[in-house]
Amino acid sequence: MKKNILIILSVIISNCVFAQHENHQPKADTAKTASKPKSPKMTAMAMVGNNHVHIEYGSPSVRGRSIWNGLVAYNQVWATGAHHATWIDFSQDVMIQGKHIPKGKYGFFTIPNKKTWTIILSKTWDMHLADDYKEENDILRLTVKPIKNKKITEALTYDVISTNGKKGKIKMTWEYLTVSFDFENM
Template sequence: MKNLFFILFLFVSVPSFAQHEHHNTKTDSTTKPKSPRTSAMAMVDDNHVHIDYGSPSVRGRNIWNGLVAYGQVWATGAHKATWIEFSEDVKINSQIVPKGKYGFFTIPDKKEWTIILSKDWDMHLADDYKAENDVIRLKVKPKKTKVITEALTYKVKSLDNKKGQISMSWEYLTVSLNFENQ
């Protein structure tokens, strides 16, 4: 009689357990990340410019001097630090930047931002950021936009055969960096 109850217990329990597990797996696989990893890229003449970043969304949050603090180094994206790669040497703000991969960091502030390209590109957020590894730092003015950019978005565009522009937009702000192929 004990064996009959045990078999009956297994018969009733196992299918419902298996269905429950399957249901959870299905739910987890359809959940989209809140800050998906994405990229932006373009050819500027023979220079392939590629940016890889985590793209968080505003989702009703206070972004500037809220989620993203003023006066502190920011990975300019979510999770892993944003990186940029140039397939050719470029000139930025009268300084030559050799082809290669760089961490793209910023220091946001209300009226002026600092854009930083660092030799260190593979890190979580700006956890291991070190100023001594900066390749270039330059000041830019953020531009207010009238239309919200819900998900943080980078763009690379060719201005002509030699010149290009990298822009980052999020919420009601855009910051841009111009470069020239060498």
């Protein structure tokens, strides 16, 4: 008798939980009407030797807009993504153009220009775009030349590329341009 009562109570409780859950479900099929974000949060990561390199960024799309010296101004610090500052995390110390960069998380900023770009790693990584950017928090600044691509990359894309066991490359591509820099694990 006790078993039967327990089974009946279990069924009643299950039905109540299902009914509560069912009440929180959307009434209409919103899958067809919900819009996708125009600049979704994305990640790029790879193992370079024993170093886990991780980048998080907002990925805007070109959508027919003028990007360089249009949407993204020349000679101004750019968060190199959308909505939130892009950040990069190295799980091991690295060397970038002869500069020792301790393991950790850094804000990734750029200053675009037609002929050269300045790449910046900042100690401050958690901010809205470049709103709180301060040059005194830079741990690294380097100058690179953008590469013109023949094929358009509609959505801003980062890649972490292992070039051998100890060396890697960080690459950002958007519209018809690519900028990149090399690093080496220490």
